[in-house]
Amino acid sequence: NAGVTQTPKFRILKIGQSMTLQCTQDMNHNYMYWYRQDPGMGLKLIYYSVGAGITDKGEVPNGYNVSRSTTEDFPLRLELAAPSQTSVYFCASKTQGTNTEAFFGQGTRLTVV
Amino acid sequence: QQQVKQSPQSLIVQKGGISIINCAYENTAFDYFPWYQQFPGKGPALLIAIRPDVSEKKEGRFTISFNKSAKQFSLHIMDSQPGDSATYFCAAEVGPFSGGYNKLIFGAGTRLAVHP
Numbered sequence: 001n002a003g004v005t006q007t008p009k010f011r012i013l014k015i016g017q018s019m020t021l022q023c024t025q026d027m028n029h030n031y032m033y034w035y036r037q038d039p040g041m042g043l044k045l046i047y048y049s050v051g052a053g054i055t056d057k058g059e060v061p062n063g064y065n066v067s068r069s070t071t072e073d074f075p076l077r078l079e080l081a082a083p084s085q086t087s088v089y090f091c092a093s094k095t096q097g098t099n100t101e102a103f104f105g106q107g108t109r110l111t112v113v
Numbered sequence: 114q115q116q117v118k119q120s121p122q123s124l125i126v127q128k129g130g131i132s133i134i135n136c137a138y139e140n141t142a143f144d145y146f147p148w149y150q151q152f153p154g155k156g157p158a159l160l161i162a163i164r165p166d167v168s169e170k171k172e173g174r175f176t177i178s179f180n181k182s183a184k185q186f187s188l189h190i191m192d193s194q195p196g197d198s199a200t201y202f203c204a205a206e207v208g209p210f211s212g213g214y215n216k217l218i219f220g221a222g223t224r225l226a227v228h229p
Contacts, residue, residue: 004156033217040122040221041221042220042221042222043157043222045217045218045219050215056216058216059218090156092217094215096215098208098215099162099164101162102147102159105156106154106155107154107155
């Protein structure tokens with residue numbers, strides 16, 4: 001099973017450039033999440049989605065956008081990259097309800113120069 | 114408030130010792146408290162979890178202690194092994210009938226090193 005797949009694994013962006021981080025899951029999970037991980041800061045929730053067409057902001061949504069047109073895919077869009085967005089980004093998915101495990105992708109390491 | 118506070122930031126334990134990581138929260142809407150383990154270059158993976166109606170849960174060498182009145186929970190790793198060296202995250206999930214249902218919030222993480 002593929003689980004949660006993120007692409008690309010690494011990316012270097014110049015300030016002001018845009019890009020989309022891709023996330024797809026094959027477990028038919030309703031819930032999907034985007035986190036960023038900065039050293040010593042843990043995982044900060046950017047956006048999450050409870051199903052196709054439904055998204056909501058997390059703790060640090062500024063500078064990002066998401067869409068959820070299908071159950072499988074939950075792309076994260078950076079419109080105007082800034083050095084502060086240099087981080088490791090993780091996508092996760094889980095089935096509906098509490099008391100269920102979230103499955104994480106391998107992460108995307110993004111550097112903005 | 115959605116914050117989950119975790120301590121310590123780093124921890125060094127000798128092989129065979131007990132590792133203890135603590136977390137605290139404010140939001141009473143949290144309904145599920147998982148712990149995740151992350152090895153370098155990998156995504157976090159679920160280690161053990163607890164509901165607030167239970168005061169303790171044990172799985173092998175890993176135990177969660179939960180104090181609902183103090184809004185605190187902790188992870189204890191008994192007989193710590195070098196293979197346990199990883200970053201550990203506590204987390205909390207918003208329960209049903211609350212705004213932001215299923216929002217999953219993580220602590221800052223604890224980097225554990227178990228020395229042989």
